[in-house]
Amino acid sequence: MINPEFAIKGYPVPAAPVDRELLINKSRFITWLRPVASREQAMAVIDEARARYPDASHHCYAYLLGNPASAQAAMNDDGEPSGTAGKPIFNVIQHKGMSDVLVVVSRYFGGVKLGAGGLVRAYAAAAEAVLAEVERVESVPQLTCRLEMGFPLEQRLRHWAEQNAAEVLDVHYSQSVAMTLRFPTQSLDDLESLCAAEQIALTVL
Numbered sequence: 001m002i003n004p005e006f007a008i009k010g011y012p013v014p015a016a017p018v019d020r021e022l023l024i025n026k027s028r029f030i031t032w033l034r035p036v037a038s039r040e041q042a043m044a045v046i047d048e049a050r051a052r053y054p055d056a057s058h059h060c061y062a063y064l065l066g067n068p069a070s071a072q073a074a075m076n077d078d079g080e081p082s083g084t085a086g087k088p089i090f091n092v093i094q095h096k097g098m099s100d101v102l103v104v105v106s107r108y109f110g111g112v113k114l115g116a117g118g119l120v121r122a123y124a125a126a127a128e129a130v131l132a133e134v135e136r137v138e139s140v141p142q143l144t145c146r147l148e149m150g151f152p153l154e155q156r157l158r159h160w161a162e163q164n165a166a167e168v169l170d171v172h173y174s175q176s177v178a179m180t181l182r183f184p185t186q187s188l189d190d191l192e193s194l195c196a197a198e199q200i201a202l203t204v205l
Contacts, residue, residue, distance in 0.1 A: 012098045017032065018133050020126070022129055026112045058105075060123060061089065062087075063102040147195070157179060
């Protein structure tokens with residue numbers, strides 16, 4: 001039996017990207033919201049924003065990843081006064097109760113200084129502009145496992161994967177077949193029953 005700690009509950013995540021632009025006291029705030037599942041994905045989007053708007057004064061961001069009960073978070077002011085950009089963006093994300101989300105705000109300075117309070121309000125407004133519009137869906141908790149079986153059973157497992165929205169990540173052939181599979185946690189009991197009936201070795205990765 002697989003340890004239940006691997007079966008993480010679902011939580012709200014963004015359904016799709018959202019882009020918005022605000023003009024506040026002559027400063028231009030271009031905001032991207034992107035669904036992300038890892039720090040690497042988040043940093044790639046931030047790099048994309050920097051490349052898209054290379055002459056922007058700042059590219060500030062915040063993200064939240066994983067189950068909100070034990071989420072991984074980060075924020076960055078990118079040269080703005082400490083606490084005036086990344087934290088206000090992050091606070092809005094937290095307030096929405098959503099995870100696996102990145103908000104990056106590219107600011108073009110318009111010549112009018114906003115002051116610390118003005119910056120906090122502006123970056124919070126920029127984050128609110130996208131987070132208020134995003135559609136939410138429930139994440140589908142996933143498990144990844146390794147299955148070892150005889151050659152005649154490979155097609156049986158592939159058929160099970162097709163029927164259960166599972167993804168075959170890798171297959172290695174030697175004296176037997178070793179398959180790496182990612183599947184919805186809700187299908188765990190069914191897969192365990194199949195493995196027990198067919199004497200397939202199952203290991204969570």
